[in-house]
Amino acid sequence: MDRDIRVVQVGLGPMGLRIVRHILAERQGIMYVGAIDVAPELEGRDLGELAGVGPCAVPVSGDAARVFQETKPDIAIYTTVSYLKRFLPQTDVAIRNGVNVISTCEELSFPHFVDSELTARYDELCRKHGVTMLGTGITPGFLMDIRASVLTAACKDVQRIEVTRRMDATLGRQSFQQRMGVGMEMDAYRAAVAAGAIKGHVGLEMSICLIADAIGWALEEVRVMAPDPVMAGIPVASEFFTVGTGQVKGTEQQAVGIVNGEEKIRLDFAAYLGAEPSYDEVALYGTPELRARVTPSWPVDSGTVAMVVNLIPAVINACPGLLTINDLVPVSFKSGNMAGFVCQAG
Structure with missing residues (x-):
């Protein structure tokens, strides 16, 4: 990519602001173009000032559709809820605007276990719009799996x-x-x-x-x-x-x-x-x-921030769909029939 990665932050609680602070203060080649939160008291506030790193000229908005349509980001970072059935509907607006999604939603790390039908529906929606969605964090997503x-x-x-x-x-x-x-x-x-x-x-x-x-x-x-x-x-x-x-x-x-x-x-x-x-x-x-x-x-917190930010390029590069970390890091012992791990022969 010959330009900075364009990011929208969705959810400005403690974890969301930690990610914002880290990206604005410590990372290169990545830039915030939008911020979304439903709290009315945050409307119009500067994202950088909220994160404590100084103004960055990115105002917070509660209008997700407008933010995605106007800013055209490469990826949205969702730090909102832990449970899949509350989380996935939040992402419709991002997916339908062609925006990749990475999230700290714990149940998104292996959504098939929670609701296989809902997971299949959103996997199909992601594929239809050419985007990738991934749930990650320190655990689940790394340390215990x-x-x-x-x-x-x-x-x-x-x-x-x-x-x-x-x-x-x-x-x-x-x-x-x-x-x-x-x-x-x-x-x-x-x-x-x-x-x-x-x-x-x-x-x-x-x-x-x-x-x-x-x-x-x-x-x-x-x-x-x-x-x-x-x-x-x-x-x-x-x-x-x-x-x-x-x-x-x-x-x-x-x-x-x-x-x-x-x-x-x-x-x-x-x-x-x-x-x-x-x-x-x-x-x-x-x-x-x-x-x-x-x-x-x-x-916990710094590890989660690092996992989210470090996986952003991998999510952007990945094939469309609702993926798990195993799709991105297929490195492990393989039990049983080895051919069962091959997606397409030849």
Whole structure:
């Protein structure tokens, strides 16, 4: 491309503004031409000023159709919602204007698992208008799925995969710590889980599906356990919360993928104040058997920003359709019939 990549930002919450700040202050060859948010108080505000990096002459608008029609961007970055059925209708206006889409929507990382019919409909819509859509992030999208899949590429055989993420929630935003139940009493935590107010980590199902899809394992079942509280044995504190002994300092949760009646994939997630050591680990059981650990655990927000921005050229270059990261990074051990991984012979 002999010009800068033209981008529209959709959604100006904390993550959206982090991406804006990073692109405006640290990246080259990419430029914002528009910004969209439904909050009326943001109408007309300068995008750069909102992100804290100074004016960039890009006003925020609530009129998505007008922004896409007038600015003709190459891609739109959506940082709006986590759930597929709320997210996909938001993208109609971008797709119909021929604009590629990349998003932090967790369920978009493997949309077939959530709603295969809706996914097929939007895949067809993307193809019709010649655009590509991708969901990505640090997890799902990298640490608990694609990283594990890529490591299997150097294996002659893989029988089982375990992925563990243990992160120090002290470093997370206040909203993240709240979602992990930090500072609650155990009974209140249990009640919040039962009511759906605390859901644990969004996207464990997607990570299991991404691993299985990459390797070629046909999942019979994906089981996601209810989140459990991690209790403080001693007082602990963050910038936002002070947690006493016997109170909740975070959350842990597990998920498994079942193939032929056997647990083939296991994900263990934990985020709590003072987690030490914090790490991200992949354990592969096969030929060879190995463990790959990164410590400390990968930062959530900066990692998500990097994944979104670094994948923009790949999305623009990709074939049209509603894709997953496996379509862009098809590097993994291949189980079973190798011919099943070939799209077109010859």
